Amino acid sequence: MGSDIFEISVNAVKIVALFLLMVQIVPLLVWVERRGSAFIQNRFGPNRVGPLGLTQLLADAVKFIFKEEFIPEKGRAFIFYAAPVVALLPATLAFVSLPLSAPVNVETFEMFGQSWGPYTFQFQGFDFGLGIVYVLGVSSLATYSMLMAGWSSSNKFSLFGGLRASAQMISYELALGLSIVGILILYGTFDFKTMIAAQQGALSFHFFGEMVTIPFLPNWGIFYQPLGAVLFLVAVFAESNRLPFDLPEAESELVAGYHTEYGGMKFNMFFIGEYGHMLVASALMAIFYFGGYNIPFVTPEQLSGFLEGFGYVGTTNSLMTSFLLHLCMFLKILFFLWVFIWVRWTLPRFRYDQLMDLGWKTMLPWALANTIITAIVVFVMRM
Amino acid sequence: MTSTVLFYLLSVVSIVFALGVLFNPNPIFSALYLVLTMIGMSLMFFNLEAYFIGGVQLIVYAGAVTVLFVMVLMLFDLKKEKQAFTKGLFSSLLKYFSAGALLFMISGASLMSMGLMTEGAEKAEPITTKQLAALLFTDYFFAFEVLGIILLVVAIGAVTISRIRGGTHAK
Numbered sequence: 001m002g003s004d005i006f007e008i009s010v011n012a013v014k015i016v017a018l019f020l021l022m023v024q025i026v027p028l029l030v031w032v033e034r035r036g037s038a039f040i041q042n043r044f045g046p047n048r049v050g051p052l053g054l055t056q057l058l059a060d061a062v063k064f065i066f067k068e069e070f071i072p073e074k075g076r077a078f079i080f081y082a083a084p085v086v087a088l089l090p091a092t093l094a095f096v097s098l099p100l101s102a103p104v105n106v107e108t109f110e111m112f113g114q115s116w117g118p119y120t121f122q123f124q125g126f127d128f129g130l131g132i133v134y135v136l137g138v139s140s141l142a143t144y145s146m147l148m149a150g151w152s153s154s155n156k157f158s159l160f161g162g163l164r165a166s167a168q169m170i171s172y173e174l175a176l177g178l179s180i181v182g183i184l185i186l187y188g189t190f191d192f193k194t195m196i197a198a199q200q201g202a203l204s205f206h207f208f209g210e211m212v213t214i215p216f217l218p219n220w221g222i223f224y225q226p227l228g229a230v231l232f233l234v235a236v237f238a239e240s241n242r243l244p245f246d247l248p249e250a251e252s253e254l255v256a257g258y259h260t261e262y263g264g265m266k267f268n269m270f271f272i273g274e275y276g277h278m279l280v281a282s283a284l285m286a287i288f289y290f291g292g293y294n295i296p297f298v299t300p301e302q303l304s305g306f307l308e309g310f311g312y313v314g315t316t317n318s319l320m321t322s323f324l325l326h327l328c329m330f331l332k333i334l335f336f337l338w339v340f341i342w343v344r345w346t347l348p349r350f351r352y353d354q355l356m357d358l359g360w361k362t363m364l365p366w367a368l369a370n371t372i373i374t375a376i377v378v379f380v381m382r383m
Numbered sequence: 384m385t386s387t388v389l390f391y392l393l394s395v396v397s398i399v400f401a402l403g404v405l406f407n408p409n410p411i412f413s414a415l416y417l418v419l420t421m422i423g424m425s426l427m428f429f430n431l432e433a434y435f436i437g438g439v440q441l442i443v444y445a446g447a448v449t450v451l452f453v454m455v456l457m458l459f460d461l462k463k464e465k466q467a468f469t470k471g472l473f474s475s476l477l478k479y480f481s482a483g484a485l486l487f488m489i490s491g492a493s494l495m496s497m498g499l500m501t502e503g504a505e506k507a508e509p510i511t512t513k514q515l516a517a518l519l520f521t522d523y524f525f526a527f528e529v530l531g532i533i534l535l536v537v538a539i540g541a542v543t544i545s546r547i548r549g550g551t552h553a554k
Contacts, residue, residue, distance in 0.1 A: 130434045133442070134441075137425070144418060147454065151411065167454070177442075
């Protein structure tokens with residue numbers, strides 16, 4: 001956690017702040033989803049409570065908290081209560097390990113009559129040096145919450161929802177894992193920060209021993225891995241159970257799927273978990289294929305030098321650079337969150353056999369081909 | 384210090400969950416205990432600074448294999464099968480034999496691993512993922528390929544069995 005009390009407390013506050021960032025963005029996203037869906041379907045959406053209907057969220061939160069507690073008569077109470085908690089955990093653990101901006105360098109300063117040494121604070125909760133392996137490992141546990149919720153409700157629609165969810169997530173986890181192998185080969189690392197550092201500046205690559213630079217395109221992963229990016233986007237849609245892959249909660253067939261018997265705050269925790277998965281998926285999409293926290297064509301060093309021109313030096317300079325880069329990262333994340341909402345209200349749901357065919361017979365072979373071709377190309381180009 | 388405390392804590396928790404797998408009469412609760420045991424194992428790897436193996440343990444065992452167990456157990460009503468396995472001379476002989484063999488293997492393994500850790504020994508450098516991959520594709524290449532072939536055979540066998548008319552219940 002750190003060497004002295006200042007570093008430990010900053011790191012602890014940082015983890016709490018990142019968790020709150022994830023949880024507090026959910027009501028806003030719900031508002032965007034409802035207003036956005038209304039906009040897409042030529043309706044108004046919630047517009048009565050407060051300015052632009054924004055305080056509707058507060059009313060919803062109060063309603064969620066004061067709803068009646070309910071457990072199905074033949075349900076298993078412990079698992080029934082545990083499932084929403086398990087739904088929230090994987091997304092949280094994954095999101096906190098993502099780097100959302102460049103590290104902040106704090107120089108030596110005086111406080112409480114004591115000198116506090118130079119620190120470097122990462123803009124992420126913790127870092128094992130594992131990067132994507134850790135994120136994949138943690139988010140693969142999300143299936144259990146749906147299985148537990150479906151089974152403990154002792155309701156056949158809930159059980160169907162849970163079983164569908166697990167089958168779908170296992171199937172698409174393969175395609176998800178394989179679709180990013182290409183980008184891992186390209187950057188030669190699991191670590192997010194190294195990947196982001198490799199995407200600075202304008203598009204430039206080795207082409208049979210010569211450096212080719214295309215000055216009008218940023219050096220983003222999507223230009224090297226377009227197929228991988230498409231496969232990854234589709235797979236994360238399936239992993240976060242959003243339309244067109246929301247068969248676990250297909251309301252026309254299964255009432256509401258695995259959370260049929262849930263109400264109030266317990267239901268809301270499933271909701272937060274789903275939005276948390278969207279957030280993690282959007283951040284991963286930005287990190288892998290859209291340059292992470294890099295501002296296009298501008299390296300963090302250039303930005304820091306630019307700020308120095310305005311007289312900001314030392315700690316202030318580092319803080320402002322980090323903040324601006326974080327803003328850029330968050331704009332990218334918000335764009336992909338909007339894509340999630342946009343697709344949900346545009347595409348119809350798959351049939352179950354179509355879903356399985358797409359996962360196993362289309363995406364898996366394409367992802368394998370992408371991996372092999374990337375490996376060959378990287379090997380030949382770097383000779 | 385912290386890692387020693389964590390080691391004992393995680394060991395006790397993992398053993399308790401593993402005993403839960405054995406002694407819980409409900410197969411689904413057993414499977415959920417197995418998940419917790421797997422997560423405990425992966426945390427042990429994290430505690431030993433073998434981060435990559437810990438992460439892979441999470442993805443493969445906790446995230447994929449045990450999900451299938453839980454899912455299949457939820458699909459079936461396992462009353463008849465439980466009865467069939469509890470009664471009968473052959474199955475009880477098999478049970479006692481396999482329990483004895485496992486006990487023998489565990490005691491052998493723990494006897495052989497005694498005295499490996501000496502006091503004040505230097506801590507080994509944590510192996511990076513690149514070193515691991517290099518080892519896997521040079522020194523352990525044969526074992527790696529053989530494992531791949533075994534998995535392929537298992538997959539083909541599973542497809543063949545499922546394509547027999549009537550599936551696994553064919554007479």
